[in-house]
Amino acid sequence: MIYLDNAATSYPKPDRVMEEMTRCMREYCANPGRGGHAMSIESGKAVIEAREVISSFFNFSNPLQLCFTKNATEALNIAIKGCLKPGDHVITTCMEHNSVARPLKTLERDMGMQVSIIEGNEFGEIDPQDIKKSIRQNTRLIICTLSSNVNGIVMPVKEIGKIARENGILFLVDAAQGAGTVKIDVDEINADMMAFPGHKGLLGPQGTGGLYVREGLKINPLLQGGTGSNSENLYQPEFMPDVLESGTLNTPGIVGLSHGIRFIENFGLENMELYKYMLVKRLHEGVEEIRGVKVYSKNDMKKNTGIVALNFIGTDSTQISYTLDKVYHIATRAGFHCAPLAHRTLGTVETGVVRFSVGCFNTLEDIDRTLDALREISRKL
Amino acid sequence: MIYLDNAATSYPKPDRVMEEMTRCMREYCANPGRGGHAMSIESGKAVIEAREVISSFFNFSNPLQLCFTKNATEALNIAIKGCLKPGDHVITTCMEHNSVARPLKTLERDMGMQVSIIEGNEFGEIDPQDIKKSIRQNTRLIICTLSSNVNGIVMPVKEIGKIARENGILFLVDAAQGAGTVKIDVDEINADMMAFPGHKGLLGPQGTGGLYVREGLKINPLLQGGTGSNSENLYQPEFMPDVLESGTLNTPGIVGLSHGIRFIENFGLENMELYKYMLVKRLHEGVEEIRGVKVYSKNDMKKNTGIVALNFIGTDSTQISYTLDKVYHIATRAGFHCAPLAHRTLGTVETGVVRFSVGCFNTLEDIDRTLDALREISRKL
Numbered sequence: 001m002i003y004l005d006n007a008a009t010s011y012p013k014p015d016r017v018m019e020e021m022t023r024c025m026r027e028y029c030a031n032p033g034r035g036g037h038a039m040s041i042e043s044g045k046a047v048i049e050a051r052e053v054i055s056s057f058f059n060f061s062n063p064l065q066l067c068f069t070k071n072a073t074e075a076l077n078i079a080i081k082g083c084l085k086p087g088d089h090v091i092t093t094c095m096e097h098n099s100v101a102r103p104l105k106t107l108e109r110d111m112g113m114q115v116s117i118i119e120g121n122e123f124g125e126i127d128p129q130d131i132k133k134s135i136r137q138n139t140r141l142i143i144c145t146l147s148s149n150v151n152g153i154v155m156p157v158k159e160i161g162k163i164a165r166e167n168g169i170l171f172l173v174d175a176a177q178g179a180g181t182v183k184i185d186v187d188e189i190n191a192d193m194m195a196f197p198g199h200k201g202l203l204g205p206q207g208t209g210g211l212y213v214r215e216g217l218k219i220n221p222l223l224q225g226g227t228g229s230n231s232e233n234l235y236q237p238e239f240m241p242d243v244l245e246s247g248t249l250n251t252p253g254i255v256g257l258s259h260g261i262r263f264i265e266n267f268g269l270e271n272m273e274l275y276k277y278m279l280v281k282r283l284h285e286g287v288e289e290i291r292g293v294k295v296y297s298k299n300d301m302k303k304n305t306g307i308v309a310l311n312f313i314g315t316d317s318t319q320i321s322y323t324l325d326k327v328y329h330i331a332t333r334a335g336f337h338c339a340p341l342a343h344r345t346l347g348t349v350e351t352g353v354v355r356f357s358v359g360c361f362n363t364l365e366d367i368d369r370t371l372d373a374l375r376e377i378s379r380k381l
Numbered sequence: 382m383i384y385l386d387n388a389a390t391s392y393p394k395p396d397r398v399m400e401e402m403t404r405c406m407r408e409y410c411a412n413p414g415r416g417g418h419a420m421s422i423e424s425g426k427a428v429i430e431a432r433e434v435i436s437s438f439f440n441f442s443n444p445l446q447l448c449f450t451k452n453a454t455e456a457l458n459i460a461i462k463g464c465l466k467p468g469d470h471v472i473t474t475c476m477e478h479n480s481v482a483r484p485l486k487t488l489e490r491d492m493g494m495q496v497s498i499i500e501g502n503e504f505g506e507i508d509p510q511d512i513k514k515s516i517r518q519n520t521r522l523i524i525c526t527l528s529s530n531v532n533g534i535v536m537p538v539k540e541i542g543k544i545a546r547e548n549g550i551l552f553l554v555d556a557a558q559g560a561g562t563v564k565i566d567v568d569e570i571n572a573d574m575m576a577f578p579g580h581k582g583l584l585g586p587q588g589t590g591g592l593y594v595r596e597g598l599k600i601n602p603l604l605q606g607g608t609g610s611n612s613e614n615l616y617q618p619e620f621m622p623d624v625l626e627s628g629t630l631n632t633p634g635i636v637g638l639s640h641g642i643r644f645i646e647n648f649g650l651e652n653m654e655l656y657k658y659m660l661v662k663r664l665h666e667g668v669e670e671i672r673g674v675k676v677y678s679k680n681d682m683k684k685n686t687g688i689v690a691l692n693f694i695g696t697d698s699t700q701i702s703y704t705l706d707k708v709y710h711i712a713t714r715a716g717f718h719c720a721p722l723a724h725r726t727l728g729t730v731e732t733g734v735v736r737f738s739v740g741c742f743n744t745l746e747d748i749d750r751t752l753d754a755l756r757e758i759s760r761k762l
Contacts, residue, residue: 001419001420003411005411005412005416005418005420005421008411008416008421009410009411009415009629011410011411011420012406012407013406017406018403018406018407021403022399022402022403025393025394025398025402025586026399029390029392029587030384030386030392031386031389031587034390034719035386035702035712035713035714036699036703036706036714036715037702037705037706037711037713037714038710039382039384039386039712040386040389040712040714069451070450070451070588070628070631071628072628073604073607073628073629074451074627074628077603077606077627098605098606098607098608098612099605099606099628101615102606102607102617103604103605103606105605105615105616106617197628197629199629205410205631205633206410206412206629206630206631206634207451207588207589207630207631207633207634208588209628222458222604223454223458223484223603224479224480224483224486224487225454225457225458225478225479225480225483225484225719226454226478226479226480226483226719227719228719231479231716231717231718231719231720231721232724232730233721234479234482234486234722235483235490246454246455246458246480246483247454247455247480247590248389248390248452248454248580249587249588250588250589250631250634251588252586252587252588253586253587253588253631253634321416321417321418322417324418325417325418325419329419331411331416331418331419331421333415333417333418334416334417336612337612338606338607338609340612340613340615343613349613
């Protein structure tokens with residue numbers, strides 16, 4: 001199997017991820033922060049270490065400004081619903097995933113929030129000035145994906161963050177595609193909040209993710225429950241991260257995530273970006289020479305986080321993806337990728353796209369075998 | 382280390398749990414339901430199998446009426462917030478965990494819901510007739526824990542469920558303490574919804590849990606996002622389980638949970654209950670003979686899911702627990718256990734309690750060594 005579905009979830013994971021998860025579960029996995037005994041303390045320490053690894057990776061100084069979530073979707077919902085009130089206006093883009101679009105459309109329908117969606121060019125790139133022009137008196141929040149999960153396009157988050165800051169508007173970044181591939185400094189992009197999954201580029205297990213919240217910003221929690229802190233209080237504590245972390249954390253998952261990130265740091269994040277782009281470039285240049293193929297991604301390291309999205313004109317994306325799987329044992333994803341707005345932008349509402357998303361365990365040989373398969377498919381169409 | 386903190390999280394887990402989680406992550410852990418390739422299908426199949434294991438374990442016929450959550454707290458929040466509207470009245474009990482009490486108190490404060498809390502006897506047992514008497518015209522929901530996480534007392538959920546059904550009121554059961562120890566049949570207890578954690582009695586990993594929702598009952602989702610279904614739709618699909626499962630699931634965790642439950646089934650659930658009670662009985666009878674000890678749990682298999690809660694009168698619970706850990710390497714939990722209402726009922730608001738919670742990997746020798754330690758502590762006080 002050649003696995004080119006890393007934008008859905010990365011595979012394989014570094015050995016250390018599974019090893020440390022198993023060691024955690026076998027040796028010390030009590031409930032972190034829920035008791036004073038030795039194992040509970042060791043479990044709590046492992047969670048704190050993971051906070052430190054992540055805060056250092058995204059360059060924020062206080063590890064307590066991170067709340068762990070089960071996935072990026074939960075983090076995005078916490079962020080969006082935790083800072084908006086009825087009547088607020090939100091600006092977002094045409095390339096957002098359903099994890100941003102669906103909460104917003106629901107708030108618009110049910111709670112009277114207003115939503116502006118900024119359109120982009122053929123790749124989905126937006127002009128930050130279009131965001132600026134959409135700002136209203138009641139604009140409370142701007143949300144932008146770091147990079148599209150459909151075609152990998154990189155969005156101008158730094159410029160958007162600057163506009164948000166200058167206008168006193170909160171800025172939420174969805175780093176689901178891109179975290180672990182490109183350098184992210186939450187201060188440099190002026191992010192007030194940033195959501196990320198653990199199981200994609202960060203090489204951690206499914207069931208993990210997080211939300212960074214800028215110090216001083218108060219978010220209303222989506223969940224209330226046991227926090228192990230202020231146990232005698234019938235209301236949620238108001239301090240981070242407890243305010244946003246109700247119920248038992250996924251300790252082994254968090255340990256696994258921290259070792260995924262450590263793997264990236266050992267590999268070198270810059271090397272990770274270069275390596276993935278090397279694969280994308282080879283694939284991109286190869287498919288462009290195949291008759292009948294239309295590519296929706298940019299062949300530019302600074303504009304692509306590791307995806308080649310394409311179609312064979314006139315053929316449904318699911319048919320290509322099915323053939324790649326069944327005949328060639330190449331795993332890709334076809335269809336709509338939970339981002340209907342993006343497909344409107346790319347002009348693929350009818351067909352979807354075949355998405356090839358590379359990971360750091362793919363090789364040039366994987367890419368060459370994929371290109372061979374695509375050439376053969378093209379000949380037979 | 383003698384681990385007697387199984388009510389916080391069970392430890393150890395059956396070997397098979399870690400083995401199957403690792404195998405999942407190493408061999409097939411793509412994104413379930415997010416692609417058509419072989420690995421994604423295998424991943425999806427593992428999730429479906431887990432749904433079947435769980436639905437069979439709790440005796441509901443349609444496995445799709447289960448949504449997976451990150452913990453019981455999330456499941457309880459989904460259930461509570463998904464079926465209430467401002468002005469609704471809720472009845473609950475004095476033994477609820479903060480994962481029930483905090484969401485309710487917050488809804489009461491911020492959204493105009495009304496909450497009645499039924500008081501119990503010295504063990505926290507409530508009289509179902511007191512619930513009946515508290516029903517109002519606008520009572521929408523009754524919530525009761527299956528068993529207290531503080532002292533293990535078993536609540537009369539079957540009788541309460543009957544009252545709820547007869548009065549057309551929804552009934553939500555919090556099975557955080559008890560699932561995996563006692564037989565639960567959601568129909569027999571008339572539960573419309575039941576929340577459970579994966580990492581306690583069910584012997585699965587942290588990061589797992591679920592919510593059963595009776596067929597036909599519509600719950601508004603707390604999260605919206607990618608579901609892998611109706612991808613082209615900017616609103617959440619309305620069918621179970623997708624309506625309540627946004628974002629990538631914790632596939633390895635869910636696989637681990639299903640193997641935790643299979644372990645219980647092989648052991649035999651009735652044997653599990655008997656075995657745990659054998660340990661509790663020995664501990665209970667032992668501590669009752671120690672001078673100065675007050676016990677807050679019942680020594681009755683049908684009234685206790687595996688906890689002995691106690692204090693040395695005049696000594697803070699944290700001091701006892703600390704000594705047990707440091708001197709005797711016995712892990713217990715002291716303090717308030719995220720259930721302030723329960724401590725009011727038990728008369729332990731000032732002291733908390735020392736909680737000994739047994740698991741199926743504890744032995745009679747563990748209990749005897751614990752009793753030796755407690756006798757020695759008693760002599761030195």
